[in-house]
Amino acid sequence: MAEREAILPLRLEGVCFDAGGKRLIEDVSFGLRAGKRSVILGPNGAGKSLLLRLCHGLLSPSAGTISWAAPEGAGRAHRQAMVFQRPVLLRRSAAANVAYPLRLRGVPARERGARVEEALARAGLGAKSKQAARSLSGGEQQRLAMARAWVMAPEVLFLDEPTANLDPAATRAIETLIGDVHASGAKIVMTTHDLGQARRLADEILFLHRGRLLERAEAAAFFSKPRTAEASAFLKGDLAW
Ligand SMILES: Nc1ncnc2c1ncn2[C@@H]1O[C@H](COP(=O)(O)OP(=O)(O)OP(=O)(O)O)[C@@H](O)[C@H]1O
Ligand SMILES: [Mg+2]
Numbered sequence: 001m002a003e004r005e006a007i008l009p010l011r012l013e014g015v016c017f018d019a020g021g022k023r024l025i026e027d028v029s030f031g032l033r034a035g036k037r038s039v040i041l042g043p044n045g046a047g048k049s050l051l052l053r054l055c056h057g058l059l060s061p062s063a064g065t066i067s068w069a070a071p072e073g074a075g076r077a078h079r080q081a082m083v084f085q086r087p088v089l090l091r092r093s094a095a096a097n098v099a100y101p102l103r104l105r106g107v108p109a110r111e112r113g114a115r116v117e118e119a120l121a122r123a124g125l126g127a128k129s130k131q132a133a134r135s136l137s138g139g140e141q142q143r144l145a146m147a148r149a150w151v152m153a154p155e156v157l158f159l160d161e162p163t164a165n166l167d168p169a170a171t172r173a174i175e176t177l178i179g180d181v182h183a184s185g186a187k188i189v190m191t192t193h194d195l196g197q198a199r200r201l202a203d204e205i206l207f208l209h210r211g212r213l214l215e216r217a218e219a220a221a222f223f224s225k226p227r228t229a230e231a232s233a234f235l236k237g238d239l240a241w
Contacts, residue, residue: 139170
């Protein structure tokens, strides 16, 4: 059954991305398999968001190839979700925001209610389902964005700095949710410049600097023995752009 073929691994081969007359992503190659939580780590401006958007298919590479195991059309687009640094929510209730992707995908109305309720409950927003999404606090909006991604039961969840601008408690809530999504079987691919977060969440690190992938390693190995001078400097807080 084509529909059930795994969409992973995802493979990037010699990927470059140019904009504004500059090469912003330079010759990046790697594969992503199911299982591990993969964290793309690097300083501000390293190209983390661009790389994640390329992986998710929101940008097309200027050179190189990006390919999934499953052929296009095998429901592939619905099987990967992305949560953005600043969530874009509809001017409607929290519940309507979570129901929206289900509607787009043609899930019958009678099934939607229960799935929406479950996703909101998992995100700790069960009591806020009728509240206007844009009146939720920043941390609640980010949890709502997680619920909206999770309701589709994606095989891969891309997260771009999902806790930027959140306080420690809200950050912890999102990190717990990311753990829950991972425990439910989804592949996690996320970006962060936050070393503490990378230490808490990463199984493996992809270290990006000035648009280049400088290192890829198991998290424990990366933090104890970085192989490049740039990664060493970044871990010490000394890496200047
Ligand atoms: N459309 C564009 N035109 C020109 N430059 C761009 C464009 N998009 C991104 N850039 C530049 O590419 C670089 C990488 O941007 P990106 O947003 O991927 O960085 P980042 O690693 O996600 O940083 P942050 O940690 O601040 O989110 C930055 O210097 C940015 O200014
Ligand atoms: Mg970014």
